[in-house]
Amino acid sequence: MSDNLNEINCPACHNKMTKIYIPELKINIDICLDGCGGIYFDNREMNRFDENKEDISHILEAIKDKKFIEADESETRVCPVCGHNMVKHFSSDKQEIEIDECYSCGGIFLDNKELGKIRAEYETEEERDKAVRDDILAVIGPELEGLKEYRPSILKSIFDSIFTKFASM
Numbered sequence: 001m002s003d004n005l006n007e008i009n010c011p012a013c014h015n016k017m018t019k020i021y022i023p024e025l026k027i028n029i030d031i032c033l034d035g036c037g038g039i040y041f042d043n044r045e046m047n048r049f050d051e052n053k054e055d056i057s058h059i060l061e062a063i064k065d066k067k068f069i070e071a072d073e074s075e076t077r078v079c080p081v082c083g084h085n086m087v088k089h090f091s092s093d094k095q096e097i098e099i100d101e102c103y104s105c106g107g108i109f110l111d112n113k114e115l116g117k118i119r120a121e122y123e124t125e126e127e128r129d130k131a132v133r134d135d136i137l138a139v140i141g142p143e144l145e146g147l148k149e150y151r152p153s154i155l156k157s158i159f160d161s162i163f164t165k166f167a168s169m
């Protein structure tokens, strides 16, 4: 799905979010500058920021010297773009950081400071990919070993679509 250009409200604290334009990527991301400091990424946008070597200077500049309110992280959040409930899950097999993802439009919401923590989890995209692949293979078992040849992003989308089907039943 493409970059959403409508004004949206923060799924955590409901304040209006501010669009920050990232010129290098020609996309906007939404940050809750007047509320909790959370960040909403449209589908796949987060992939451009979750690695240590990727540039988040525009984000850091935007949140610099801001004071943010506390958001209740246990609440179920509603996707500000498509209105579906977001699903909480860990950002990786390290199971340390819980993020909110919309399985309908692919949006992801991170609470304040979570982006930094996610970036610290893996050094490279390869490492992250390998962890995803190992995770998925652990679930599907050795009978489907052949799936190993698929790229982790494809495996993940297969799993996400199965999950979405079950979730909507």
Ligand SMILES: [Zn+2]
Residues within 6 Å of the ligand: 010, 011, 012, 013, 014, 015, 032, 035, 036, 037, 038, 071
């Ligand atoms: Zn907020």
Ligand SMILES: [Zn+2]
Residues within 6 Å of the ligand: 079, 080, 081, 082, 083, 084, 102, 103, 104, 105, 106, 107
């Ligand atoms: Zn959505």
